[in-house]
Amino acid sequence: MDFSWSGPQSAFRARVVDFLKSELPDDWSEIARHGPGSRQQTDFSLRFCPKLAEAGLLVPHWPKEFGGEGATVWEHFILGEEMWAAGEPRGPQYMNVNWIGPTIMRFGTDEQKELHLPRAAKGQAIWCQGFSEPSAGSDLVSLRTSAERDGDNFVVNGSKIWTSYAGLADHCFLLARTSGKRKDGICIFIVPMDTPGISVRPIPSLVGEGDIHEVFFNDVTVPASAMLGEEGKAWSIITYSLGNERVGIPRYEFSRRTLDALVARLKEEGRWNDEYIRYRAGQALSACEAARLLVYRVVDERSRGAPPSAESSLARFAVITADHAVSNFGLEFLPASYSNDDIPSLKPHHERAIASGIASGAAEIQLGIVAQSYLELPWEPRA
Amino acid sequence: MNFAVPEECTALISALEKLLMQAEATAAPVDGSRSFFSRDLDSALEDSGFLDAAGLEEFGPMAAAMVVQEISSRPVIVEAAHSSFLRALALPEWPRPVAVLTGKFDQATRFLGVARSVVLLGENEARVCRIEGKDTIATAPFFAYPMARLADPAACLARSEVVADAALVRRLLLVATACELSGILKGALFSVTDYVKNRRQFGRAIGSFQAVQHRLAMCASTIAAGEWLARRAAVSGSLEDAVMAAGYLQESTSRILYDLHQFMGAMGLTLEHPLYRWSYRAKLLLSDLGGASRQLRDVAAITWPETA
Incomplete structure (x- = not known):
């Protein structure tokens, strides 16, 4: 080791x-x-x-x-x-x-x-990810955007929401339903964003310019050759994709560097001898390093060819915790810097931190995976 | 970067598990006594060499960390952490069990009543003294550990010897505490998850309620991180890693213990279920070596020194 x-x-x-x-x-x-x-x-x-x-x-x-x-x-x-x-x-x-x-x-x-x-x-x-819908966020399998077969084509109707990068993307990695079966009715299409019938509305947000959008599909004709994988087999592909996405972003490193910048500013202001500030900095730092080690463990497993496991959800939750620890540290001790905009990474970090437990599989989804797959707690189906 | 557990460590832990299972099977049942010390198991661990792993070339500190975590995760109480790090790496000639006093030497501390050596750790020096039963006075068993204080701290100090650099002793103790605490919390977590899988209310296992699942999952993420921070601290030999591991775990302990006791309900308030053997040990370790407050301030000061 x-x-x-x-x-x-x-x-x-x-x-x-x-x-x-x-x-x-x-x-x-x-x-x-x-x-x-x-x-x-x-x-x-x-x-x-x-x-x-x-x-x-x-x-x-x-x-x-x-x-x-x-x-x-x-x-x-x-x-x-x-x-x-x-x-x-x-x-x-x-x-x-x-x-x-x-x-x-x-x-x-x-x-x-x-x-x-x-x-x-x-x-x-430039790609965007057409997953979430108004009625299908964490419960992705409830998505309703339809793709109806029409000869060699599919005709897509529906809408996506919270879609990052949609305003400037050239292609969409789109999930749509070709039949009513829940998981087995979902397919993936690779769709050029300039296809007639696609319109994009940016949603003003707290998380950066042009970051979230609604995307509308109105009788969008997509050739059958744009389907990725077999019809009805998309869920296993999505699971594979999300497995890569969930620990693909080492955000704790951005949190750690932002924390470095915050401490540097506190030193410049002559406040680094405050024992409480040091204590809170130590808390945030240890949260970043805790996340780092759990993520490294997942990367190490992946490097050995091990299949994705609940370890990645354990790590994901630690990353979210670290994002918030650093963001809260900045807000508590250097609030003026958010207005003065004098620490370049501060606002971008905050914008990512407030979204980190929501985007790419909510924190509660990760906790559910940990509970059922790592702790092996019982799952009771809905009545 | 390589997180794979070496084969020799796996074999060592496998042998240790057998010994611990035997000890648990033959141990006296939980009988309402508040503090506990498995004297037979403690001797068996010493005799079989498990507590010397850190100083052995074929094993080293990683194996010692895993040994301490494994032992601490069981509802048996033996002196493993001080021996596995402090004695194995800095005081190999001194007899065990080893108790430690920091700061005020007249206070009660764990294992002192069963110890054969006591380390007296000041800010600038570390001294050690052989002790016998008559040198100690047992104190109220509030924590699950056997607790005692020195009958005559001045006399003990007078016959003690300076043994090692205080900074080294402090670092090894931080690693020992981090490994012990991570093992305790993990053991407690899995004891509670076993309980909530079986305890039924409102027609279903309470472990199937999302409110319970999510909080236990949050505990699991923190404990897993603490486990690896402790292992990294053991292997790296860095003070920064040691204070971070101990501080992170001490900082997290109260929240975790609240949830674990909460989900165990009234059963966790009894002395007939062993949850207290984990939770009350963890409560004592909260304050080890200055507690989270000192550790987290220290790690900040080391990471971002004043002059940098």
């Missing part, structure tokens, strides 16, 4: 850090303030990710045949840590490299792979 980084792992991290130092522009923190779904950050990602790709650092963990370098699971994770620590300059494209690309690789047709993977590997693709 070894809690330190190996030589190759440290070298890989140094390579990522060096790249960020040389390629992030001086005004990056200004761009990052707008949030990952903003026009500014999306446009930046379309300039930055191709450079990342050229340096072999966009999809290094993908197989060589799809533009990767066959990097290890740990190297993929180190890349994510450093990107998040820098405020995630990949913008929406982190989804492509973490789970959309790998899902297409595993379940897509040759045509789909050829169409979508090269663009993602070059840093030119």
Whole structure:
């Protein structure tokens, strides 16, 4: 057992850090303030990710045949840590490299792979995730958006909500229902966002510009060839995708770097000798490190090829706790900095923290998984 | 980075589990006594070498952490943590069980009444003294540990020897506390989950209610993190990791114990169910080495030093 980084792992991290130092522009923190779904950050990602790709650092963990370098699971994770620590300059494209690309690789047709993977590997693709609906959030299986067969096509009707990045995305990873059977009636379609009948309404929010939207599908014709995987088999694909997504984001690293910045400001203000402030900083720090170790444990399992387990939900809850611990620390001791906007990562961190227990599978879903799969508590079906 | 448990550790823990199961099977039933010490098991653990793992090349501190966590997770009470870290790595010549006094040497502390060595830890030096039963006075068994105080602290101090750097002793004790506390909390959690799986109210197992499930799941996430923080602290030898592990666990303990006792209901208030053997041990460890307040202030000061 070894809690330190190996030589190759440290070298890989140094390579990522060096790249960020040389390629992030001086005004990056200004761009990052707008949030990952903003026009500014999306446009930046379309300039930055191709450079990342050229340096072999966009999809290094993908197989060589799809533009990767066959990097290890740990190297993929180190890349994510450093990107998040820098405020995630990949913008929406982190989804492509973490789970959309790998899902297409595993379940897509040759045509789909050829169409979508090269663009993602070059840093030119912006996706949105068409999962949640007004009546299907955590209870995703209740989704109602329909896809009715019409010859070689499907006609999609319905709406999605809380969809990140939809305003600027070129494709949607869309879940729609082809029959009334609950899990077995759901299919995945890869849909170009400029298809006639799709309209997007941004929802003003607390979590950054352009981050959440409603997406309406009104008689949208999608070719059957756009279906990912077999008809009615989408649930296992979604489970695979969410398994990748749930620990794919090392947000504790962003929390940790934000905490560093908060402490630096408290020192500048001559307040670091306050014992209570130190105590609260220690609380937030230990929450970040607790999350880090549980996430590392999941990454370690994945690196050994173990199937996804409830350990990832244990880790996910710890990450949420860390996000809130750091955000609460900032709000308690440096509230003026939120108005003065003098710590660049502070507002983006807060925006992510308030969403962290809601997005990508609510905290309560994670707790339910821990209760039933890790603690093996009984599940009583609804009456 | 490698979280895989080495084969030799797995084998060691497997052998330890057998010994602990035997001890639990032959132990006197929970009989209403408030404090408890498994003298036979304590001797068996010493004789079989489990408590020396940290100092042995083939095992090391990781194995010691797992040994302490495994022993502490059981409703048996033996002196394992001090021996596994402090004695194994800094005081190998001194007899065990080992009790520890910090700050005021006239206070009651755990295991003192059964100890053969007592460590007197001040801010600047660590001393150790051999003791016998006549050197101690048993105190009220409020906690599940056997508790005692020194009959004559000054005399004990006078015949004690400086043995090791106080900073080293403090770090090893922090690791010991973190490992012991994480094991205790894990044992208590699984005792309560067993109970809520079987206890039925309103026509169903109380463990099937979401209000119960979610709070136990929150406890599980915290305890799992504490377990790994403690293991990292044992392996790394870093003071920062040690204060963080102990502080994180001490900080979390009261909330976890509230939920565990709450879901055990009145059964957890009895001395006929062993929950108190975990929960009252954990309550004592809350204040070890200054408690969460000191540990968390220390980790902040180490991580972000004044001059940096």
